[in-house]
Amino acid sequence: MNATEAEQFERIVLPHVDAAYNLARWLAGNDHDAEDIVQEACVRAFRFIGGHRGGEGRAWLLTIVRNTAFSWLKKNRPHAVVSIDDDELAQIEDQTVTANGVFSADKNSLRAALEALPLEFREAIVLRELEGLSYKEIADVAEVPVGTVMSRLARARRQLQNHFAQKEGES
Amino acid sequence: MNCAEIRLLLHAHADSELDAANSLELERHLKTCAACAAENKSLHALRATLRKGDLNFRAPDSLKKDLRQFVGDLSGEKNPRKEFDPQWQWLWKFLAFGATAFALLAVFLRPLGISEHNQMLDQIVASHVRSLQVEHLTDVVSSDQHTVKPWFDGKLDFAPDVKDFAAQGFPLVGGRLDYLDGRAVAALVYRHNKHFINVFVWPAADALKPATEMRRGYAIINCATNGLHYCLVSDMNLTDLGELAGCLGR
Numbered sequence: 001m002n003a004t005e006a007e008q009f010e011r012i013v014l015p016h017v018d019a020a021y022n023l024a025r026w027l028a029g030n031d032h033d034a035e036d037i038v039q040e041a042c043v044r045a046f047r048f049i050g051g052h053r054g055g056e057g058r059a060w061l062l063t064i065v066r067n068t069a070f071s072w073l074k075k076n077r078p079h080a081v082v083s084i085d086d087d088e089l090a091q092i093e094d095q096t097v098t099a100n101g102v103f104s105a106d107k108n109s110l111r112a113a114l115e116a117l118p119l120e121f122r123e124a125i126v127l128r129e130l131e132g133l134s135y136k137e138i139a140d141v142a143e144v145p146v147g148t149v150m151s152r153l154a155r156a157r158r159q160l161q162n163h164f165a166q167k168e169g170e171s
Numbered sequence: 172m173n174c175a176e177i178r179l180l181l182h183a184h185a186d187s188e189l190d191a192a193n194s195l196e197l198e199r200h201l202k203t204c205a206a207c208a209a210e211n212k213s214l215h216a217l218r219a220t221l222r223k224g225d226l227n228f229r230a231p232d233s234l235k236k237d238l239r240q241f242v243g244d245l246s247g248e249k250n251p252r253k254e255f256d257p258q259w260q261w262l263w264k265f266l267a268f269g270a271t272a273f274a275l276l277a278v279f280l281r282p283l284g285i286s287e288h289n290q291m292l293d294q295i296v297a298s299h300v301r302s303l304q305v306e307h308l309t310d311v312v313s314s315d316q317h318t319v320k321p322w323f324d325g326k327l328d329f330a331p332d333v334k335d336f337a338a339q340g341f342p343l344v345g346g347r348l349d350y351l352d353g354r355a356v357a358a359l360v361y362r363h364n365k366h367f368i369n370v371f372v373w374p375a376a377d378a379l380k381p382a383t384e385m386r387r388g389y390a391i392i393n394c395a396t397n398g399l400h401y402c403l404v405s406d407m408n409l410t411d412l413g414e415l416a417g418c419l420g421r
Contacts, residue, residue: 009242014235014242017238018230020230021230021234022227022229022230026228035231038230039238043241046241053388055388056387056388110224111224129221129222130221130226130227134300135188135300146303150179150188153186154179157182160217160221161213164217
């Protein structure tokens with residue numbers, strides 16, 4: 001460990017702590033676990049900082065946060081990590097929702113809707129809609145092909161649309 | 172494209188990840204299909220709701236403070252800051268002066284082309300990424316240079332040099348018409364192990380020795396020879412990409 005590594009860490013990792021926390025918080029579901037995950041991820045990031053090959057620090061850090069979060073979840077909440085079947089694409093086409101194109105939702109119900117999504121879908125939505133990552137970046141972070149990123153986003157959004165359509169029906 | 176395919180591609184389109192040809196086809200479809208158009212409207216409404224929802228969690232200040240402390244401890248303990256030796260002060264002054272002068276020169280004499288060049292690199296990377304999505308890597312699929320080269324006839328105002336480099340480890344996959352910086356260019360697609368390489372080709376007035384660059388994690392090499400500019404882009408490393416540049420330059 002030397003000053004150069006610490007400087008690199010300061011330059012590459014620290015600007016993206018909010019993004020790291022946001023992803024960890026959405027994956028873990030509470031503040032306390034999210035903080036633990038980010039701290040552990042940052043220690044790992046520091047260890048791997050020599051392997052950072054230039055480019056955007058954010059996607060690099062988010063990959064480490066993602067891996068840390070998934071190992072943490074597998075260990076502490078195995079039931080939360082249920083692999084989704086990425087081939088069930090046909091399913092999304094069956095359910096045609098005739099939403100009126102308007103979604104009225106307050107922050108709490110939006111959060112609840114996102115939290116109800118399966119882990120991989122929630123991850124895709126958070127990285128795309130909240131962090132603004134490209135499909136390629138999401139594919140790198142989640143270690144899946146770009147096509148899978150697109151289908152996960154499509155299915156996640158479909159579930160959210162259904163969720164709000166149902167709410168609207170209830171009210 | 173049928174409605175089922177459109178429903179999926181709507182997402183890539185909304186995320187600005189769909190290539191120009193498929194976007195056009197999709198937009199044409201939306202004009203005639205009310206169901207898909209409604210779906211598209213609903214998708215955009217959902218995205219707007221998510222964006223406006225203020226859903227990002229921000230890291231607590233205590234966590235940020237801990238992390239800064241963590242860095243401070245690491246850099247401090249092994250490398251205590253040394254006081255400057257007075258006899259070296261003239262050197263530091265000299266260096267500081269040099270750095271300031273250099274910065275001023277860089278600001279005032281910066282070639283106007285830099286931002287244009289950056290835009291061009293962004294376009295090249297975007298084009299490469301798009302080409303790998305939604306199966307629009309090639310318009311003409313062939314490892315035979317004598318099939319790919321004539322395919323460009325009449326589509327471009329120049330004749331790109333098309334060669335297969337399978338023997339050197341870079342088999343030709345095919346070709347595609349693309350647009351860069353407002354002009355039609357030839358895109359030749361090569362493969363190296365599992366990596367795809369886009370080689371964009373357009374006419375060049377002057378020869379250019381291979382210039383390497385990294386952009387958003389992609390390796391880019393520009394070179395020009397025999398009146399043609401070659402721009403290679405891939406997610407491979409620069410050294411391997413350099414080999415292909417060497418083959419093209421021959």
